[in-house]
Amino acid sequence: MITDQIGRIRIAKPIVFNITNYVTVNDCANILLAIGASPIMADDEKEMEEIVSICRGVVINIGTLNQRTLRSMILAGKKANQLGIPVVFDPVGNGASRLRTEAVNLLLKEVRFAVIRGNVSEIRMACTGKGGTKGVDAGHADATSVENLVAMAQRFSAATGGGIAITGERDVVSSAEKSYVIANGHEKMGRITGAGCMLTALIGSFCAAGGAELENVAAAVGAMGLAGEMAAGICRGTGSFKTGLMDAISNMDDDRLREGIKIEKFKGSAETLCSH
Amino acid sequence: MITDQIGRIRIAKPIVFNITNYVTVNDCANILLAIGASPIMADDEKEMEEIVSICRGVVINIGTLNQRTLRSMILAGKKANQLGIPVVFDPVGNGASRLRTEAVNLLLKEVRFAVIRGNVSEIRMACTGKGGTKGVDAGHADATSVENLVAMAQRFSAATGGGIAITGERDVVSSAEKSYVIANGHEKMGRITGAGCMLTALIGSFCAAGGAELENVAAAVGAMGLAGEMAAGICRGTGSFKTGLMDAISNMDDDRLREGIKIEKFKGSAETLCSH
């Protein structure tokens, strides 16, 4: 499962281009540098196509979406599709407003995403058009069984053609037919902002260096969760937890990840919950 | 004075919606999570009303004001007023430019604020229309007596109908008739950016969970100051001070706050300095 995913990033130092929100953008840049990638953040539509053409991966995150940057996201996504560069999507807060739901639908229509990562509320809304979200955090009603998560992810993957990562207490990484369940992570990750955004950026770097295969996406998800466990063991609160998380990613390597990742292939039967 | 203010936040996990600046937005989100609230940050006018309707408190901060987000602030504030959701206001840099002074006046006219927090320069400018500011930090000429601060706060509260928090070496939290003086805090809080913005966000979470009564606002001010004292005791510079401040807020509880808060009801006679 874990071969040389992180090693490849450290050797290739791929440029990962992020059109993202201004809340966690600094953390996203720092986690990309910590894992060994080279981040660019930009959002003016005039430079989208040129910047895409010098990068190896694109991350689109609608955290602080506005109408100006939505146009930039579409331009960048389309250009990346033309060039065969993987595009990773984080539909932050999907369901919290019509602006977001419509933006997600438009992006899903205009751009082919290699991977989409969100919490269960965000993915359910994207997948079924139903739901609503408790802000940008997963709602309480979202304590869904792993079987349901897998069913939702597989359906959504079949509809979009890309990998789906639904993260929460258990993480599910899925194609239309195959799913992994990852049990790394720590509840403290929900006590800082940006754990989700940083993971999406991290997935961007894994895809940029090693392609968007399911195992590569799962490795990124496992690395983030494992870093959270390592940071939780030494922190004195949420401030030092965040510092420790960044330290752990910067010290992560394939050996540690191989030893620490708690992953299994989903073997149960996925319930059918989600119809597009 | 301190009963279960923090406990209520940890149980209610209220969504606090912030239209704020891009300098300290990450710190504001993290301090809201540290105290137990659930932050949303957004600014596109198209989604203001929907997001307000899922939240329990709204924080408006004009730190990096622009003409687009000013419209969003007004929309969000008006909607929150309609729904009875408390709105907390931070007039950052009021007095530094006509854009800011006019924005503050417009916001004060259009929105009913439950609490307004600023340094003495910002509040004096809002209250009297006179002053000017040494940037976003309080000017030296602002070494005002507690009596004067109380007078200014009481007048401004009478004019706006909301609570007023003037923070500096001594903090004053005031309604039109009643004032508290809080002596917590540490000079290192002036050596990091965002101590004021984070406090305003924190007040937003206290109001969201427990209402905008003066004692609840004072508890938030005390918690921030106490966290600053705790962080100052263990830091090695301004970087680790900021980390320690976040740790301290994440570990704060009502017992610690009750023991550590240095608060007294103002009993002197408030001089009359400030006429609107």
Add this chain to the structure above:
Amino acid sequence: MITDQIGRIRIAKPIVFNITNYVTVNDCANILLAIGASPIMADDEKEMEEIVSICRGVVINIGTLNQRTLRSMILAGKKANQLGIPVVFDPVGNGASRLRTEAVNLLLKEVRFAVIRGNVSEIRMACTGKGGTKGVDAGHADATSVENLVAMAQRFSAATGGGIAITGERDVVSSAEKSYVIANGHEKMGRITGAGCMLTALIGSFCAAGGAELENVAAAVGAMGLAGEMAAGICRGTGSFKTGLMDAISNMDDDRLREGIKIEKFKGSAETLCSH
């Protein structure tokens, strides 16, 4: 060389106004506070001239450039030129897109910069119009000899009339005739975002308090590199490295800088590589 550069900042507490990117803006504000300056961040064109008029230094950084803020940068730069306030420029990502290259050319035409700081890719592009950039980090092809760097810096300084700082493994600080080479720093500075932006802001504070003479700019460059060395000695990864860097700047003083700075006047012959 090092006399009382940092002491002057701590006494004068100069206001440094930054029109900068939303990725590293928080770090820039914090490093300005750490060294003893007073930061303002704003970008709406309506308030540019008023804010410039209350500050002692202006920093312009095009990291997340957009068409709206470009107008603000020009307004602020021109006003600062009128008032004799030093303007420091960071052409982040110059060469990565036509938008950036054109913005740099326009800013160089409209504004007189006291100092321009960039990596070798960014400066080469500004100086020769040739190059291109590996994103916002210096490209591999940019492992240029010190002689070449000095030649480029001297030519560019002659063309712009201001000081030039090219930072990388070795830093060159140069006027048209005189150059210093600084050997402080640590490779970990390339593993966090914002080391360059923070240095540019820091140069802004040194110029604001002590003028834009070459020795003052070199002191800022040395202080940043020395802080990086101090942080590298005690960090556990890139997260705590960043915290340690901020701590080190907040604890820096002229004595430590005098002892730790590795600087020499360039005495070789500068090759002629760069023609405007």
